[in-house]
Structure formats: C-alpha cells, structure tokens
Amino acid sequence: MENLEFIQILHGSKKYFQYRDRTSEEVRSFLISKGYSEEKVDEFIIEATAKSLINNSRVLENTIDLSLHSKKRGPNKIYNELLSRGLPEEAINEKLVRIPKDVLRENCRNLIQKKIGSKSPSKKDIFNCFQMLIQKGYEEEMIMSILREEKISLPTEEE
Numbered sequence: 063m064e065n066l067e068f069i070q071i072l073h074g075s076k077k078y079f080q081y082r083d084r085t086s087e088e089v090r091s092f093l094i095s096k097g098y099s100e101e102k103v104d105e106f107i108i109e110a111t112a113k114s115l116i117n118n119s120r121v122l123e124n125t126i127d128l129s130l131h132s133k134k135r136g137p138n139k140i141y142n143e144l145l146s147r148g149l150p151e152e153a154i155n156e157k158l159v160r161i162p163k164d165v166l167r168e169n170c171r172n173l174i175q176k177k178i179g180s181k182s183p184s185k186k187d188i189f190n191c192f193q194m195l196i197q198k199g200y201e202e203e204m205i206m207s208i209l210r211e212e213k214i215s216l217p218t219e220e221e
Contacts, residue, residue, distance in 0.1 A: 087148020
C-alpha cells in the first residue's frame, strides 16, 4: 500500500480511532462499511498493525484492566465484550484464567456492599442485587458464596 493511500484511509477514519483503541476486526468492519475494498482494508490493517496503530493484545489487556478496576465487571461480561469486538476466543480465555480470583471476589463483595449497604435488606433488595451482579458478569456460585459470607440469605423461590 502506498503511503498516500494509507494516510487517506487513516485520515478518513481518524475519529473512529480517537474514540477508543480498536481491534483489527472492528477496523475491518468499519472500513468496509465506508466502502473501502477488502483488499485495501487488509493492506491497511497490516500496515496499521506494523505501526502499532492497531494492536489486539493491547486492546485485550486494556479492556480487561478497565473492566476489572473501573467498571467492576465479572468474567462473563468481559468475555462477551471481548468476543463481540472480534478477538479470538483462545486469547480471551488465556487472559481471563489469569485474573486473580481474589480481585473478582473483592469487586463482587464491594458491589454487594454498595448496593445493599449496612441496612437490613428486604427480599427485593437482595434479589435486585443478585440480578445486578449476574448482569455485570459474575458467576452465580461466587455471588452466593459472598452473600453467605456476608450473612445475607437469598430468598427461596417459594417466598
């Protein structure tokens, strides 16, 4: 790809790159939707990757870090987000198994304490908290374990 072509494509997608770090698959879909040929897009992605404008590993690391430390997401939500961004399942799983379980448990515990607080929670409060944690991507077993540790009992279906 000629430098001029590379610069033209980059200039045409400048705002797209400014918003957040993009995966090669996101860039590919975006540029094809803008009418660029698949051949030109593939050439652009190769050059942009060589120049570190596109770096799937960086996106993977940064997304996990942001999800864990700022957004307090659980592994299921992180997995689905990364998968939807076009990252390979194998790479995602490799990174997710390395997340310390104590970090996940602490995030989950903090969310429970924030949602329920020190009040005596009603059954509805507990149920809403449980649902929020599931939506944030935490596994049911972990949630139940922490609720038991916090001496908060989840209402049974009969109640």
